Amino acid sequence: xxxLVPVKRVIDFNVKVRVKADQTGVDLANVKMSMNPFDEIxxxxxxxxxxxxxxxxxxxxxxxxxxxxxxxxxxxxxGADRGILVKADGDVEPLAVxxxxxxxxxAEKPGLVILGKQAIDDDSNQTxxxxxxxxxxxxxxxxxxxxxxxxxxxxxxxxxxxxxTVEIKLPAIVTxxxxxxxxxxxxxxxxxxxxxxxxxxxxxxxYGVDVTPRLKVLKVTEPPKRQAGVKVKSGTELxxxxxEIGAI
Amino acid sequence: xxxxxxxxxxxxxxxxxxxxxxxxxxxxxxPVHVLVAGQNCDAVAQAAAKLAGVEKVxxxxxxxxxxxxxxxxxxxxxxxxxxxxxxxxxxxxNGKNYLPRVAARxxxxxxxxxxxxxxxxxFERPIYAGNAIQTVQAPAGKKVITVRTTAxxxxxxxxxxAIEKIAAAADPGISKFAGEELSxxxxxxxxxxxxxxSGGRGMGSGENFKxxxxxxxxxxxxxxxxxxxxxxxxVPNDYQVGQTGKVVAPELYIAVGISGAIQHLxxxxxxxxxxxxxxxxxxxxxxxxxxxxxADLFKAVPEMVQELTRLGY
Numbered sequence: 343x344x345x346l347v348p349v350k351r352v353i354d355f356n357v358k359v360r361v362k363a364d365q366t367g368v369d370l371a372n373v374k375m376s377m378n379p380f381d382e383i384x385x386x387x388x389x390x391x392x393x394x395x396x397x398x399x400x401x402x403x404x405x406x407x408x409x410x411x412x413x414x415x416x417x418x419x420x421g422a423d424r425g426i427l428v429k430a431d432g433d434v435e436p437l438a439v440x441x442x443x444x445x446x447x448x449a450e451k452p453g454l455v456i457l458g459k460q461a462i463d464d465d466s467n468q469t470x471x472x473x474x475x476x477x478x479x480x481x482x483x484x485x486x487x488x489x490x491x492x493x494x495x496x497x498x499x500x501x502x503x504x505x506x507t508v509e510i511k512l513p514a515i516v517t518x519x520x521x522x523x524x525x526x527x528x529x530x531x532x533x534x535x536x537x538x539x540x541x542x543x544x545x546x547x548x549y550g551v552d553v554t555p556r557l558k559v560l561k562v563t564e565p566p567k568r569q570a571g572v573k574v575k576s577g578t579e580l581x582x583x584x585x586e587i588g589a590i
Numbered sequence: 591x592x593x594x595x596x597x598x599x600x601x602x603x604x605x606x607x608x609x610x611x612x613x614x615x616x617x618x619x620x621p622v623h624v625l626v627a628g629q630n631c632d633a634v635a636q637a638a639a640k641l642a643g644v645e646k647v648x649x650x651x652x653x654x655x656x657x658x659x660x661x662x663x664x665x666x667x668x669x670x671x672x673x674x675x676x677x678x679x680x681x682x683x684n685g686k687n688y689l690p691r692v693a694a695r696x697x698x699x700x701x702x703x704x705x706x707x708x709x710x711x712x713f714e715r716p717i718y719a720g721n722a723i724q725t726v727q728a729p730a731g732k733k734v735i736t737v738r739t740t741a742x743x744x745x746x747x748x749x750x751x752a753i754e755k756i757a758a759a760a761d762p763g764i765s766k767f768a769g770e771e772l773s774x775x776x777x778x779x780x781x782x783x784x785x786x787x788s789g790g791r792g793m794g795s796g797e798n799f800k801x802x803x804x805x806x807x808x809x810x811x812x813x814x815x816x817x818x819x820x821x822x823x824x825v826p827n828d829y830q831v832g833q834t835g836k837v838v839a840p841e842l843y844i845a846v847g848i849s850g851a852i853q854h855l856x857x858x859x860x861x862x863x864x865x866x867x868x869x870x871x872x873x874x875x876x877x878x879x880x881x882x883x884x885a886d887l888f889k890a891v892p893e894m895v896q897e898l899t900r901l902g903y
């Protein structure tokens with residue numbers, strides 16, 4: 343069974359983002375970029391399935407600028423087999439990404455697509471679900487644990503009240519939550535080997551998808567700031583202060 | 591035309607997040623209808639009918655909706671979509687699960703976790719874990735929206751809407767519910783509690799959370815945790831407050847042994863009053879706390895419990 347893993351290039355999660363003064367977006371110039379952390383978990387899960395003999399070829403796909411090939415290389419260094427880069431500059435909305443991935447799924451016929459539950463830049467949490475709907479496939483989102491048999495997947499999901507388990511028929515979509523696994527670091531020999539693995543270059547037009555954004559971003563601003571308040575000296579004083587202002 | 595709000599519930603009680611989503615919906619398109627999809631969910635429908643501003647409650651009572659599995663929910667909502675120009679759900683794990691499927695099938699972008707309705711087609715939403723706020727304008731056509739419920743006031747319970755039973759849609763038959771493990775607690779729910787007491791890595795162990803529970807019991811508060819505390823295995827995942835866990839905005843948030851990573855702050859910084867206890871005076875949590883206490887939590891929390899007892903709590 344082939345496994346497809348879409349990966350997104352985003353601002354590294356350790357970088358403090360700065361909103362641009364002209365309110366057109368956040369400053370991406372000279373900022374460290376990395377693979378979206380939830381996508382790393384997706385790549386790791388695919389590799390573990392392969393190691394257990396439950397997955398065959400792993401294809402890493404990225405939709406983004408030319409530099410997104412670095413993100414694919416990271417996935418290849420972790421253990422993916424080959425890559426597809428769909429070159430597109432600027433923001434590509436989740437629905438357009440899902441349409442491109444749908445076309446890739448129709449060509450590659452994977453049994454499973456594993457995606458991060460959300461990208462830490464736009465925080466949309468949509469792409470996996472949209473892809474599932476466009477393909478008419480079932481989904482196991484926010485996966486905490488994944489088991490695969492020949493024809494089905496059992497997905498334990500992180501939900502508001504605890505955990506929920508769903509059984510879904512393959513082919514299917516799985517999106518990862520934080521505690522599904524801990525992604526490995528690529529070893530130096532594997533980083534070297536990854537340089538020889540193939541990456542196909544495509545464009546959205548190859549898949550007949552128009553990636554023009556549908557939502558118009560009018561502005562991007564800083565959130566309201568909170569001011570630090572006062573220091574208290576003991577738990578007793580804290581309770582007294584909270585009572586004084588009517589918070590308890 | 592009208593807007594449709596998909597209700598959040600557990601077949602017995604209607605969640606507060608529905609009432610808040612109704613408030614957002616009323617600012618986008620009226621009248622507002624509420625869809626209750628569940629099994630043996632009459633009590634939920636009755637509660638939804640009382641929400642102010644709701645004109646009609648649609649009830650789809652069928653086994654396939656008992657746990658809001660995404661694929662049957664998609665089919666049901668799509669069967670109703672023609673009549674509405676806006677479809678909204680609270681940004682709970684349920685809403686986030688089924689609603690993007692609906693948007694994709696309608697070929698419209700979803701607008702996730704709106705914080706504010708600027709005008710019927712323009713919304714504010716958080717990006718980068720709440721470190722930036724994006725104002726977006728939706729194209730003409732249907733709007734599919736999830737709502738960050740902490741950002742909206744709940745609609746009151748002064749309404750008297752009609753309740754209409756509707757037919758279930760055909761189950762796509764590709765997925766099924768296979769079980770759940772829900773945390774049982776006598777305490778209020780994290781997302782609707784007036785007071786939240788949260789513990790972080792500084793708690794040191796799951797056993798030590800008992801200390802926080804004593805404090806929470808005095809205050810009728812919910813207990814939450816930082817991602818570090820959940821990852822360390824101190825408490826289950828559903829305790830997690832933060833960008834990837836639950837977003838809360840209670841009247842009072844007490845952060846204990848939490849340093850204040852960006853992703854945690856994103857989940858609680860809209861709380862009305864924030865109190866923080868940490869032994870590291872450099873902890874970022876103090877930069878946003880209204881009341882900061884630099885102290886050993888194992889000394890400070892018992893002091894709080896003692897003082898509350900003295901005051902008759």
